[in-house]
Amino acid sequence: MSSSSRIPIIDFSGMRSTDTHAPDPVTLARVGREIHDACTQIGFFYLANHGVPQAVIDRAEQAARSFFAFPVDTKRRAAVNMRHRGFNALGDATMYQAKRPDYKEFFSIGLELPEDDPDVLAGQALRGPNNWPDFMPELQPALYGYYDAIGACGADLLRAVACGLGLDPAFFASRYTKRMQRTQMVYYPPQPPMSDEDQFGVAPHTDYGCITLLWQDNVGGLQVREIANDTWIDAPPIPGTFVVNVGDLLARWSNDRFRSTLHRVINTSGRERYSIATFYDPTYDARVDPRELGADHGTLRYEPVAAGDYILGRINDSMAYRKRRA
Numbered sequence: 001m002s003s004s005s006r007i008p009i010i011d012f013s014g015m016r017s018t019d020t021h022a023p024d025p026v027t028l029a030r031v032g033r034e035i036h037d038a039c040t041q042i043g044f045f046y047l048a049n050h051g052v053p054q055a056v057i058d059r060a061e062q063a064a065r066s067f068f069a070f071p072v073d074t075k076r077r078a079a080v081n082m083r084h085r086g087f088n089a090l091g092d093a094t095m096y097q098a099k100r101p102d103y104k105e106f107f108s109i110g111l112e113l114p115e116d117d118p119d120v121l122a123g124q125a126l127r128g129p130n131n132w133p134d135f136m137p138e139l140q141p142a143l144y145g146y147y148d149a150i151g152a153c154g155a156d157l158l159r160a161v162a163c164g165l166g167l168d169p170a171f172f173a174s175r176y177t178k179r180m181q182r183t184q185m186v187y188y189p190p191q192p193p194m195s196d197e198d199q200f201g202v203a204p205h206t207d208y209g210c211i212t213l214l215w216q217d218n219v220g221g222l223q224v225r226e227i228a229n230d231t232w233i234d235a236p237p238i239p240g241t242f243v244v245n246v247g248d249l250l251a252r253w254s255n256d257r258f259r260s261t262l263h264r265v266i267n268t269s270g271r272e273r274y275s276i277a278t279f280y281d282p283t284y285d286a287r288v289d290p291r292e293l294g295a296d297h298g299t300l301r302y303e304p305v306a307a308g309d310y311i312l313g314r315i316n317d318s319m320a321y322r323k324r325r326a
Contacts, residue, residue: 044261050242064143090104103188157213158280215276217275220234253289253292285307
């Protein structure tokens, strides 16, 4: 059961856009088909030859290791705020229906917007400047450099997703003009040897948004609920790849043609585990309407929803700091 072979590896060679180059139609169609197959069957795949420079990844990884090595009281100087930016300590996140909080720390950033940005001035939720730590100035260039690089990869990936859904490759671009991308550095301490069976690094959950791109170190611990036979399978690290999965918004948008699949993390390795998760999501007001992707009234499973409203609702449900400050 612990095989990655049931999670496909998709070669993204030739799919990155540049100022002078766009993917050729044959490559785009091939990758679109492979993504369609993966997302309708298991909802997960590995993305190889993704084009994000290894130096950018290495710099972000080292920044994560340095940040989480600080004492908790120091990290709390950049504690998460109501814009969902900053540090979350152990116990700050509890997935829906989980019995215990997740056994992890994480630091979240989003699109950097100044206080005088029109959406910030209007009070749009989750918008504004990031909450960078004053005790680690090198974190900002390292992590935001990764944020920009993985965001560009996400934009190209959505062209192939659109193609796989039978849409114009540019379908998602107009819905991402001011993206709600969130990137998190995550630290998983080793779980105690005698942990209860309901203690997880991250409890079983589905992601909130459209697509997630995950970099993980070589420790392992990510598991996916395989839909076909309803069992957990490992999604072990594969060097040079990201793990990509469908989130709830894309499942809604596709009227459940694409699967938003349960997954979890259990760190029983006895070692520290690090990952960087990016939730590549649309503009706050983007309308997620399954009818745009071909659903008719007879088969419609979901009513239209604003992307940001849905994401905000899920964050409010799972984050302890939002309940404390409500």
